[in-house]
């Protein structure tokens with residue numbers, strides 16, 4: 497099978513390998529779609545932790561083609577999406593209901609072989625069945641949607657709240673739809689005006705350039721770009737008593753200038769949002785019922801052999817979601 501294996505910083509290799517055999521509790525899937533995420537780009541550049549050599553790609557879906565021993569809940573031909581995050585079940589956080597903060601978190605596509613491959617091993621417990629009406633590209637979106645649900649939970653939107661989303665990439669547009677579903681009145685701040693029409697179609701009341709967004713105006717601010725400018729701006733556009741979520745994954749080492757007095761005076765609540773605690777099954781429902789539309793977020797599809805080009809398109813910033821279609 498063809499795989500994209502991350503070997504070391506700036507060294508992602510397309511290689512042919514044997515198709516692996518599922519062990520006890522594992523299934524082999526034929527990977528049908530795998531999304532490129534900002535985290536993949538960070539991993540390749542050494543800006544995000546991983547355990548090479550490893551097949552990257554953690555947003556993927558496929559069809560079960562082989563069952564390991566002791567697999568009881570999946571059958572051949574099942575269509576699944578993968579929750580890539582695996583917890584140790586023994587550390588302090590796992591024992592106190594905060595599994596996603598596990599000290600020994602490992603993830604498929606980051607530390608263990610993932611989805612940029614024609615076939616992939618998936619532990620049975622990490623698989624979620626797709627409803628019959630959901631195609632595999634939507635299935636590959638479940639993981640980012642699940643992470644965005646966590647972000648929404650951290651945001652505490654009340655119906656009628658003015659919500660600012662800073663960044664209109666695929667993640668910003670998923671957060672936008674979830675915020676609208678939660679009753680928020682959403683303003684999307686995004687410098688690339690070609691992205692505005694889709695944001696409006698997905699429920700944004702207003703679309704604005706970053707330099708034109710109103711200050712001191714939003715009950716909830718969700719930063720969805722992971723860059724210094726939006727992190728700093730999130731404090732400025734928040735109104736008194738606002739809740740702010742820094743959702744975008746900034747590269748390790750990035751620093752931002754925050755004035756603590758402003759946080760004090762406006763009594764701001766700033767929160768991070770990490771991965772997908774108990775949100776994957778709900779993400780399947782929200783995408784399956786069309787509450788969150790992901791199809792319009794896909795701008796490119798590439799075969800696995802063209803992953804280099806796909807990564808370049810992703811990095812160009814003009815693209816929305818870039819999908820790898822390994823089969």
Ligand SMILES: [Zn+2]
Pocket residue numbers: 533534535554555640
């Ligand atoms: Zn991701």
Ligand SMILES: [Zn+2]
Pocket residue numbers: 583584585586587588589590595597598599600601
């Ligand atoms: Zn743990």
